Amino acid sequence: MATTRYEIEKFDGKTDFELWKVKIKEVLGQQKALLAITNPAKYPETLTAAEKKTIEIVDQPTAYDLWKKLNEIYLNKDLYNKAFLRERFFTHKMDVAKSLTDNLNEFKRLSLKFRSIGDNIGEENEAFILLNSLLESFKDVKTAMKYSGEKSLQKQ
Known part of the structure; x- marks a missing residue:
């Protein structure tokens, strides 16, 4: 259009x-x-x-x-909206039709919305949610990051 x-x-x-x-x-x-x-x-x-x-x-x-x-x-902060945002954030999966950059931007947008309702799950939990949202083609990366030790998910 x-x-x-x-x-x-x-x-x-x-x-x-x-x-x-x-x-x-x-x-x-x-x-x-x-x-x-x-x-x-x-x-x-x-x-x-x-x-x-x-x-x-x-x-x-x-x-x-x-x-x-x-x-x-x-910026509706009612119970229904909070539940909806929580569900979208915790069950987020990347879209195979979008680029990795677009998928990461979408995740960041969901993360910011989630924080705007007053919920803060911490960076480590957010990293695990992001890791679990990766596409199947990133299976090896996910496995390496999950099981390579505590240091791999921490900020350098």
């Missing part, structure tokens, strides 16, 4: 505001994002909860308020 990039200069107060406004509306219209600049009282009744949530994010007056709203929406 191709994305189109639009270049519109920031409004500096010296150019024609009406012309600048038309350009902004055109871009938002093409991206089906005109609701971002629509009065909330005039939102269509058919608006879904997800669409309303997106608009609420965009409608924050300061960067701090936006940051708080994003944390509130996406």
